[in-house]
Amino acid sequence: MVNFREYKIGARFFGLALGGSMTITLFMPSFDLRNVNATEVALDKQLWAGHESGFSLDDPFLTGEHRPVRVTLKTDPKTGQPMASTVAYVYPAGTPLPNGVDHPDNLGNIVEQLSRDKGRIGEATKSQGAVFLLSSEPQGDGSKQFYIENASATKGWNPEEVMKAAGDENTYHASYGKAIFVREGCWWCHTLLPEETQDWQVFGAPPMLGDFNGESPTAFGSDRKAPDILHVGSRNSSREWMMLHFFNPRLVQPHSIMPRFDYLWGPIDDKGQKIDFDKWRAEYNEYVDGKRVTPPEVPMYASNSDARALIDFVLSLK
């Protein structure tokens, strides 16, 4: 005879647990995530990443179309006079606005109100583009309350002028870089989520509630096979190291299992010369076999290459 007793107990407990959790969900709505105020981290992240920084209908082939850039300004874009270094987030005309500007109720009440009243985010339009700042207001207890400022409304800055004032060397394509992170499947191995464990000591602090308002997609990753890189830019800020490591990780970590991403350089280097990948790999193999003393030089990437955008993204993870 088949005895169904254990099965029945399991089914009843399952029903009880499901019923209990549904009761809490339906009748005790005490907690609405949208009421959590966006932190400085969340505001910075959604401003540089933009509306969507993974697969997106505005950039279906993931070639970097319609993406904001982050710039560091050292001169005032209106007057050309030197000014204290200022980070601005530039949305050229046609770029979808950041989530918090399109849907301010996702910022949390306090941040929403400041961003609307002082930051004038309601005046930003996708068709004209806009320049945003991460601004703050001192609080009574000495802390700062951060909000989004639409500098196109408050200062009359337009995207073209700001990009010109910053110049290419002070422009970071982190939004497109994040799309490459999603496209290339870096998340198969890397997480962007240190946990509440010994992780703290190696990978840095876990994120806080409010650090994700407006972020899409979050790209946490799940099954970690490689270091967590949420804060990698804090422990390694070397562009050269990143360049060698992406071209061929074995140049800097001899036993690394990370694939090489040399194809993100594209066909030409920064001087417009064709990159001879076959020759490079042949020479690299000679080096591995001990027939050469040094590995071949890694070509400098072109300023509009995927490699540059990916490194801009990785170094922005602080």
Ligand code: HEC
């Ligand atoms: C097959 C798994 C795998 C994939 C896919 C992969 N990585 Fe890695 N990655 C590793 C491993 C393992 C390490 C540690 C050894 C090393 O440094 O190469 C690493 C190291 C790194 C580091 C240095 C981490 C530190 O703590 O200093 C960065 C940055 C990085 N990877 C970024 C990326 C990016 C960006 C991509 C996608 C373009 C990617 N990785 C794809 C496995 C992977």
